[in-house]
Amino acid sequence: MTISLAAVPVLASWREPETVATRGTVLVVPGRGEHAGVYERFGRRISADGYRVWAVADPTTDPARTEHQVRALLESEPDSHTGPHPRVLVGSDAGALFAAGLAADLPGVAGLVLAGLTLGSSAVPEDEITARTACPVHQARLRDDNGVRHGALDTPPPAGWIARADPARVRVPVLGLHGQADTIAPLDDVRRWYSGLDDAELVTVSDGRHDALNDATHRSAAAVLVLFLERLRVGVPTLTHREVL
Numbered sequence: 372m373t374i375s376l377a378a379v380p381v382l383a384s385w386r387e388p389e390t391v392a393t394r395g396t397v398l399v400v401p402g403r404g405e406h407a408g409v410y411e412r413f414g415r416r417i418s419a420d421g422y423r424v425w426a427v428a429d430p431t432t433d434p435a436r437t438e439h440q441v442r443a444l445l446e447s448e449p450d451s452h453t454g455p456h457p458r459v460l461v462g463s464d465a466g467a468l469f470a471a472g473l474a475a476d477l478p479g480v481a482g483l484v485l486a487g488l489t490l491g492s493s494a495v496p497e498d499e500i501t502a503r504t505a506c507p508v509h510q511a512r513l514r515d516d517n518g519v520r521h522g523a524l525d526t527p528p529p530a531g532w533i534a535r536a537d538p539a540r541v542r543v544p545v546l547g548l549h550g551q552a553d554t555i556a557p558l559d560d561v562r563r564w565y566s567g568l569d570d571a572e573l574v575t576v577s578d579g580r581h582d583a584l585n586d587a588t589h590r591s592a593a594a595v596l597v598l599f600l601e602r603l604r605v606g607v608p609t610l611t612h613r614e615v616l
Contacts, residue, residue, distance in 0.1 A: 396453065402429070402466045408516075408518065416590075470485065483546070524555060
């Protein structure tokens, strides 16, 4: 269900089937150049497993608006509309960095999933879309979507976001999903950041590219994420600093 009537929604949600009990709530923070609707496939898949999914606006266009949307969802009382606890932030690209900063500051975040975490500037290949994903379906979606801002990856995230997302300040369990072939946010650049967390699991994807949630391995990424959500529900900690190669 899309909340906004605009052609490019800044807020979208996907509900679980009526026959499935709601198990938790997932809030997605898009990356540079993306919008909430880009995560339709992801939202439908995760909601099918019983998790209410919301996607907010790209924070690089209006960070105050994105933070307001996340705060409103986190602070709302659990009901048939917003979804129950636990509430987990899922961020991609610079949205992952922004989500980590929010998790450090806002109450109500039970866990954090970071896909293709970006910590600074890096060279963006001329063919941005194939650097983002190897999935032909998602490549076509990006090429045909007038709401996607091509070239946005050339702008690094603000330095203040990096300071706010200091791993020493993040106190919730974290799942990292990162492509081994990510040329936009190289894996070696983020390993040290993950090692500074108290409770983290970094899962790397063989031959994976930047958009880990929408890459050719999007089904496997969703399965890993659901396992993380299930552990949060029953209170089982993640495996500290585990890296799957």
